[in-house]
Amino acid sequence: QSVVTQPPSASGTPGQRVTISCSGSSSNIGSNAVNWYQQLPGTAPKLLIYSNNQRPSGIPDRFSGSKSGTSASLAISGLQSEDEADYYCAAWDDSLNGPLFGGGTKLTVL
Amino acid sequence: QIQLVESGGGVVQPGRSLRLSCVASGFTFSSFGMHWVRQAPGKGLEWVAEIWYDGNKKYHADSVRGRFTISRDNSKNTLYLQMNSLRAEDTAVYYCARDRSIRSGWFDPWGQGALVTVSS
Numbered sequence: 001q002s003v004v005t006q007p008p009s010a011s012g013t014p015g016q017r018v019t020i021s022c023s024g025s026s027s028n029i030g031s032n033a034v035n036w037y038q039q040l041p042g043t044a045p046k047l048l049i050y051s052n053n054q055r056p057s058g059i060p061d062r063f064s065g066s067k068s069g070t071s072a073s074l075a076i077s078g079l080q081s082e083d084e085a086d087y088y089c090a091a092w093d094d095s096l097n098g099p100l101f102g103g104g105t106k107l108t109v110l
Numbered sequence: 111q112i113q114l115v116e117s118g119g120g121v122v123q124p125g126r127s128l129r130l131s132c133v134a135s136g137f138t139f140s141s142f143g144m145h146w147v148r149q150a151p152g153k154g155l156e157w158v159a160e161i162w163y164d165g166n167k168k169y170h171a172d173s174v175r176g177r178f179t180i181s182r183d184n185s186k187n188t189l190y191l192q193m194n195s196l197r198a199e200d201t202a203v204y205y206c207a208r209d210r211s212i213r214s215g216w217f218d219p220w221g222q223g224a225l226v227t228v229s230s
Contacts, residue, residue: 035216037155044205045147045155047218051211056218088155090215098169099145099215101155 002027002093006102012079013110020105022072022089028100032092034072036065039086039104048087049074076107084109112136112219114206119224122196130224132189132206140164140184143209145217146191148202156202159191160209174200196228 004024012018022034036049047056049065052072064075072091076083086104093100118130132144146158159180160169168180179192189206204224207217 033214033216035214037217044220044223045217046220047216050216050218051214090155090217092213092215096157096171098160098171099157099217101147101157101215104154 002095002100004028004089004091004100004102006087006089006105008103009106009108011108011110012076014079014081016079017075017077018079018107019076020074020087020089020107022074022102024070024072024091024100026070027095028070028091028093029067029072030070031094034065034067035090036063036074037088037090039088041085045088079109081109083107112208114208114219114221116204116206116221116224119204119226121227121229123230124197124228126196127192127194128196128226129193130191130204130206130226132191132221134187134189134208137208139182139187143212144180144182144189145207145209146180146189146204147207147217147220148200148204149223150199150202153202158204161189162212193226196226198228200226201228202226 033051037045038048039045052067053065088104089102116132145160161180177195181190206221210216
């Protein structure tokens with residue numbers, strides 16, 4: 001069964017740089033692009049990064065994405081209190097024949 | 111602006127049916143594939159179903175195949191999810207989302223969500 005793994009939690013202080021990892025396999029991250037979503041408390045998910053490292057218009061350049069092999073990372077620099085949210089990675093899975101989401105990472109700004 | 115608005119959620123008994131709707135505005139609905147994604151209380155995101163821009167191809171997750179059906183009416187800019195034989199484990203917020211690129215997991219935007227509670 002295909003799985004994409006994220007750490008359940010991450011934290012940082014204001015101004016700090018934090019990274020969130022996303023680990024998959026050859027059927028998903030290894031062969032398809034990775035997208036990242038931010039879900040603020042009580043709201044719908046919002047696109048943060050698409051195609052591994054592209055930012056939609058309106059997303060600050062404090063957010064960046066990268067991918068290598070079967071893993072990907074989301075980096076947030078200059079951490080702000082409003083960045084406190086759940087973050088999900090997602091990639092198409094060729095075995096599932098559908099998109100596969102990571103379990104999500106809850107980011108806490110201390 | 112581009113917007114997706116879901117409706118049709120509610121409380122339903124196990125084994126009964128419910129239909130969700132998602133009305134699109136601000137873009138050419140008939141040019142985009144659409145998806146349903148759900149989120150159980152306190153849990154992560156789970157893909158449910160996909161439909162191509164013209165409705166000719168549909169895909170459903172194993173967990174709902176044979177019980178749920180995705181469909182669309184491009185003349186009404188509306189996406190649907192017919193949910194039959196509902197189970198307690200189907201309790202979730204259901205989001206519709208616009209597909210930005212085929213077979214990519216790139217969704218933008220998402221609707222605000224519709225809560226479905228399956229309980230006796």
